[in-house]
Amino acid sequence: MSTLTVDDVSKYYGDVTAVEGVSFEIEDEFAILLGESGAGKSTMLRCINGLTSPSEGEIRLNGEPVNSSRSDIGMIFQQHNLVEGVSAYLNALNGGLSRTSVLKSIFQWQGRDDKKQALDALETVGLLEEAHQTVSQMSGGQQQRVGIARALVQNPRLLLADEPVASLDPSSAETVMAYLKKAAVEHDVTALVSLHQVNIAAYFGERFIGLRDGGLLFDVKRDELTPALIDDLYGDVETVGLADNRQGDDELHPESIGETAEERVEL
Numbered sequence: 001m002s003t004l005t006v007d008d009v010s011k012y013y014g015d016v017t018a019v020e021g022v023s024f025e026i027e028d029e030f031a032i033l034l035g036e037s038g039a040g041k042s043t044m045l046r047c048i049n050g051l052t053s054p055s056e057g058e059i060r061l062n063g064e065p066v067n068s069s070r071s072d073i074g075m076i077f078q079q080h081n082l083v084e085g086v087s088a089y090l091n092a093l094n095g096g097l098s099r100t101s102v103l104k105s106i107f108q109w110q111g112r113d114d115k116k117q118a119l120d121a122l123e124t125v126g127l128l129e130e131a132h133q134t135v136s137q138m139s140g141g142q143q144q145r146v147g148i149a150r151a152l153v154q155n156p157r158l159l160l161a162d163e164p165v166a167s168l169d170p171s172s173a174e175t176v177m178a179y180l181k182k183a184a185v186e187h188d189v190t191a192l193v194s195l196h197q198v199n200i201a202a203y204f205g206e207r208f209i210g211l212r213d214g215g216l217l218f219d220v221k222r223d224e225l226t227p228a229l230i231d232d233l234y235g236d237v238e239t240v241g242l243a244d245n246r247q248g249d250d251e252l253h254p255e256s257i258g259e260t261a262e263e264r265v266e267l
């Protein structure tokens, strides 16, 4: 159980306003951050995980201010930042580094608990049999799943992901999202994931936070996410892909995606 509170947060880079006056709270949900390029999604996530500080406002996790990089916030990046030349297992094990001294990690003296946790995390993302495969030999989707496993080994109370499937083909993107959601549900972790693929977002998300020009445009639950809101967020160009999923003018129907991914992932 964890609650993320974003309280009137602004972030300025010189004259540039990246985020302005944004407030929302998410509790035990799989939430999606939507917005076009430059809307402030990455800046918001970087403020939440303490990689940068807000210029104004406060961010709290379970009531405690977040003011520097914290080990209980797991972060998954678009370019997964794995160590390519070593195995999936060793990459996952690295997630526990904050609990292990540098000397121990160099000599791979992590305890049995850490090792079991790394294998459990790889099982969660469907890669137990590939545990000893070198990451550079894995597909982009598999590498991203190793990134999810590594974040899980941190024992996070909050999982953040910045465009985790942006560089994947649509089928791999669905599979990775299905594993990410499975990981959050199984580990009982609140998640905030930035995405630009609206259909994938609508299928997997439980809550949607829309940013436009750094401000909060909407904060809605799944049944309140309408094409009209998406149009407000992206304009006509980005919503073309929604056409086949619409019924009437005011409902999203993302059922056509995700089912095959879910069958594969066995959520």
Ligand SMILES: Nc1ncnc2c1ncn2[C@@H]1O[C@H](COP(=O)(O)OP(=O)(O)OP(=O)(O)O)[C@@H](O)[C@H]1O
Pocket (backbone or CB within 6 Å): 013, 016, 017, 018, 019, 035, 036, 037, 038, 039, 040, 041, 042, 043, 044
């Ligand atoms: N370190 C920085 N220095 C100056 N300006 C920045 C910096 N980081 C972000 N910005 C600016 O802040 C605004 C929001 O950027 P941000 O990367 O948060 O948006 P985004 O929604 O994540 O976009 P994208 O999807 O393209 O990554 C943009 O105008 C960007 O140019």
